[in-house]
Amino acid sequence: MERLGTGIGWRPEIADAVERMPGIDWVEAVAENVCPGHLPDSLRRLRERGVTVVPHGVSLGLGGADRPDAGRLTALAERAEALGSPLVTEHIAFVRAGGPLTASPHLEAGHLLPVPRTRDALDVLCENVRIAQDALPVPLAVENIAALICWPGEEMTEGQFLYDLADRTGVRLLIDVANLHTNHVNRGEDPAKALAELPLEAIAYVHVAGGFERDGVWHDSHAHPVPRPVLDILTDLASRVSPPGVLLERDENFPAPGELENELTSIRRALEAGAVERVKAELRAAGATVPGGRGNELLAAAGAGRRAAAGGVGGRLLVEAGTGSVRRGDETGAAEATRGAFGRPHQQEEVDGARQRLALAQAALLSALVAGTPVPEGFDRVRVGVQARALAAKRADVVAKVAPELPVILGDGYRTAFLGYAQTQPMTSGYRRDALTFAEHLLSTGRPGDPGARRELREWWLDRSGPAPRSRRQAHRLARATRRVLSRR
Template identity: 65%
Template sequence: MELGTGIGWRPEIAETVEALPGIDWVEAVAENICADHLPPSLVRLRERGVTVVPHGVSLGLGGADRPDPGRLAALAAKAELLGTPLVTEHIAFVRAGGTVTASPVLEAGHLLPVARTWDALEVLCENVRIAQDSLPVPLALENIAALVSWPGEQLTEGQFLAELVERTGVRLLIDVANLHTNHVNRGEDPARALDELPVEAIAYVHVAGGVEKDGVWHDTHAHPVTRPVLDVLGELRSRVDPPGVLLERDDDFPPGPELAAELAAIRETLAAAASEPRRVRRRPARVAGPAAPAAGARDRTAVAQTALLSSLVAGTPVPDGFDHGRLAVQSRALAAKRADVVAKVAPELPEILGDGYRRAFLAYARNRPMSAGYRRDALGFAEQLLVAGHPADEAARRRLTRWWEGRAAPRPPRRAARLVHAARTALLGR
């Protein structure tokens, strides 16, 4: 299956993507597509013969729970609607908690790394098989970027991916920007990962930009692609000719000519690497794992992931073995992303609150983990402000009240409800 050169389709740059020359295919975030109809831009692209691949972000196949049947059915419906040759997701967990841990379900709002252990691999493989059985087309999984490392890991990234492919037959979506991120943040050699993973299983490749701050690489997808990332792409091309390569951009979208220039740099990198002698790969022997699946892998994974996510979003103690500084960076990044996404799904909130929006939302997020998605998060934030009698400006408060009324309930919290809520908050020390 040859895909060629592609770009991530986003509503904000739909017209730009349609006008870019030499685009063979696009990738669209699956959760941003309705299962019963397509955005007009995607319809036009498909009519031109451009392949559209749905890219999921919410299955959480690396999580302790089995995949949600409703999410799988929705992804399958979008695959059918698009007539796509494959669908993609991530090797990550995005939520934790629930029955096994006797704790509330917490949403990360972000892709978090799974531990590279035999337990986590066992859980992931079973979840992948469930997803494969539920989807009408092949599945490919993406390696993610990480700010933090799990203690006690038993496999390298390449070994973990190789075992995953061996056990499930799943395809790989290799993000070279994420390999670079893990090089900066976790000291992992991209060349070693490429040597260890089965490059013949690669369905396509992601290339994206980021930025380094205080020795930490942030995989922002909102900055230009850097030379080190292109160097990793060249390393990959020296080992295999990938069926497809795609440029990702999710924010701070530049003009069309800048996107075209980045696509040109990707093509030039691939061509230059292809002209060099092919690197001879000596695949290392498989790592010896346990003879049989360890009982209780899901339960142990659930406890570990819940402890980590709770520390990141609810302020509970940092689990043993984790780097406190890195977890603090990750926690701030999760809260900042939450604020950014809520501002996108509910743009009226920053408009009403002005410069005070971000400060108020981050204060809200410190004590209130997300549990039901960004739209519910926006409503919870507005309700908390109203309960506390904010914003101070009466006109702004009336606007916020009307916004809340139109989306949450027939009327906003009255004075009695506000007093009860305030008393409960004080009692809980929140």
């Protein structure tokens, strides 16, 4: 696996800061936010400097019951080629449900939702991953996600599920240590146990991010500083293997560049602490004496130990620990390893049957989350309610970003109006369509109450919903709406 080093999630809001930030070896960009024919100038300059850019997809839904959409796969491949990326990444999650497999309405979550750790889900995920691998020009790595809810009747731990996925497909893993912490708080899962069960040789890189706890639930916000428990999990992982790359994610509430640099420093220190423990463990396993010193001193001594060992096992491991490279004896990866307990081949009819069963289960859960239908048997109703509110809040936030005119036109009433709309109107397409449907919903019920705001909203809706947007008027309308809102304050 290619050595990536230390990176940060590239976002337009911090693009200038990322370009100036010292010690950044690579960046990751949300794939859906990159247009291959019109790369942002910042990404282009980073590439020209030799900084690796990895596209990170969020909408493919590899864990869903349907086969991956060919158009989405083509778009992901185009972004990988445009960015000259060594790999692309996606999530082990489902993001939509319903449709032909269930003869029910198509629903969009607008968020990454966990798949059940069952044989059916694993069979479907493995086939979906293989389809994606065949369509992509570079290797694929998939990420474990954070979850608020547990599926009833799960048959594997997260570590076993990921091990068998990598074993059966050869896919690489993007391990998010913040998500391991989230699942520890929300689902009682031991991060150390998950790390112990992972195929460490399959790790492509690692995500680190922050969140917050409220009423006993951890929210993976990507909008808060990285907490100590997440750094401790990173140290634990680094004590087992040297990850090829580690990346800091931040999506909201961007702090000053100096604070981001401090977080990167904390990440490097956590990695160093884990590397020191790994060196000590390998020395002991090789029957060698553990050198004195701590941190960089021990790693420097490890280099001397290699020269003294003249290529012995202990010396090779010490140098690998110091450089951060991963030694792999078999470049074919986990696909050639011995199959796990659930890693058996399947007939296509069996996988198709698994798709049908998974489709029904995912549609029932997603309908409860976004359409207010009864919670399926076996789920924690309180947690499902927490997840449903979180999905609605995210919809409101994202719609406000893709259609920034709406909060201006509606003023302080935007959020209340949108959350009321979301209770009865599930998302059936993307966020831009959601914004139009929201505006149409308000207008059909005679809202907003202010005639001027209602007129502005109608003009905005007509402009966006027509066959050809009347864009030459858009800036003037937004300016008028802004002046009107400010005049009311």
